[in-house]
Amino acid sequence: MTLVDSAAHRHALAGRLADGGFLRTSPWRAAVETVPRHEFLRGGFFDQVKGSAPTAWRPVLPGTAGWLERCYADESLVTQIAGTVVPGDIRGEIMRTPTSSSTMPSLVVRMLEELQVDDGNRVLEIGTGTGYSTGLLCHRLGDELVTSVEVDAEVSSRASAALGSCGFFPELVVGDGLAGHKEGAPYDRLVATCGVLEVPHAWIEQTAPGGVILATLCGWLYASELARLTVGDDGVAHGQLLGGQISFMLARPQLPPPLGMLPDLDDGKERETVTGADVLNNWSARFVTQLAVPGAQRLTMQRDGRTENVLVDVDSGSWAAVYEDGGRWLVRQGGPEGLWDRVEEQLGRWYAAGAPELEEFTVTVTPEGQTVRW
């Protein structure tokens, strides 16, 4: 591989991202044209095995035909599986959950543009990952203004080596980014490249008044959206969802609890419902549902010859099974909270308001917690 090869790929990537409307300003374009993404993928990545269920992953190592081209394609590349496994560890395939990745470049640059940085801004990034987005921030602002927190020490150390090989030396911190990094506060901008259930108030405390926080609000039903909040003088952050149906890995401490032993799904009260489980196939409706039952996880089961969509809240032990029967929808619920009652009520209010787009949702975070409204 020659430097010329990589320069051509970087320029071509920048051109495609600009054509797609993701890369909009010249400082970020210069960063994409300069920072070599392949240097952050020297450990290889995992390819999803087509048609596998459950999903299997196969390593793609540097030197493999097409590796360099893939590093400059607009795709997310998984770099770690099951919390420890990297591509060099595997021959064959692995069927576990991805835990670290290099985010697709269009989303990386969209977020950097949406962060609205000015020269001289101090930035805290949560989720260093491969370090590619950290490298772009260093190019744009200078190493001394960039701090990045990664929960996984080995991931952070690989990012540190990659950043160093590109001549970038930001402050890299190993720890739970949900706590921010108060030693370096206040920051002018905070950007999270892992999803969160709620924006932690620590981030607001560590961001200067007028500063911007950009993070992806996720949930356990896996509908997520970018949110941009501005921090006020009163320690309250307010802003809105930006739309675009983006997905991110959840911050590790906020991953859903194991389902464990399922409750007895026969032992519940059955009734007809106007809200069919098919609403959960709609991204926005699923986001709204997730707000109504934030502790619920979804699974699909074949029972008595039919498909049942089941929501289970492990903490409260509540559950709801929703299924079609002769052209009508039925729900059977158990446990202390009527999960589907809450979903019906929340979705009913959202539909009554004209089912506003997620971009019309506002987000407010106070010391007491986060409120999402439409």
Ligand SMILES: C[S@@+](CC[C@H](N)C(=O)[O-])C[C@H]1O[C@@H](n2cnc3c(N)ncnc32)[C@H](O)[C@@H]1O
């Ligand atoms: C999608 S990757 C980051 C991509 C990265 N920005 C890049 O360009 O390669 C998300 C990262 O967030 C990290 N992460 C998850 N939970 C975290 C937490 N609580 N604090 C800090 N990092 C976290 C993961 O280990 C993972 O490396």
